[in-house]
Amino acid sequence: MSRRNPTWQLPLRLTAGAYVLDSGLQKWDPDEDTAGQLHGLATGTYPFLGAVRPVTFTRALAAAEVVLGAALLVPVVPAGLAGLGLLGFGAGLLGLYARTPGMRRPGTPFPTPDGVALAKDSWLVGIGAALVAGDRR
Numbered sequence: 642m643s644r645r646n647p648t649w650q651l652p653l654r655l656t657a658g659a660y661v662l663d664s665g666l667q668k669w670d671p672d673e674d675t676a677g678q679l680h681g682l683a684t685g686t687y688p689f690l691g692a693v694r695p696v697t698f699t700r701a702l703a704a705a706e707v708v709l710g711a712a713l714l715v716p717v718v719p720a721g722l723a724g725l726g727l728l729g730f731g732a733g734l735l736g737l738y739a740r741t742p743g744m745r746r747p748g749t750p751f752p753t754p755d756g757v758a759l760a761k762d763s764w765l766v767g768i769g770a771a772l773v774a775g776d777r778r
Contacts, residue, residue, distance in 0.1 A: 649775070654714065655713075656768075658712075661730070665702075671699040679699050680693075680695035680698045680699065683698065683702075706730075720772045721775075724769045724773035724774075731768075731769055735762060738759035
């Protein structure tokens, strides 16, 4: 398949877009406990987020995920632009994986059982990079 033919993007955009959109919708109306847990995990890695209330943080995260997921699913959004958003989002998640104690086996980049869920987010970075690099001529 030619790289100029954008159909190669469809499986990438559909899987990542549906996943991210659903994740955002699940967080849309958080209870205090859920918001506190998400905020606590995020502030452990990104301390500047401590200035934001947990519910406000979780709603903003949900909105960002909904927008990003929709951008990936809507074909009028250029692949490179949607890919940049996904690349940034995925990199933030991998930052959580890399910096949160107990997520990685000591001295390796490989996950502990607790870190598998965050380590799996590496596929978002790969898809984002492919969308950014994919249509170079």
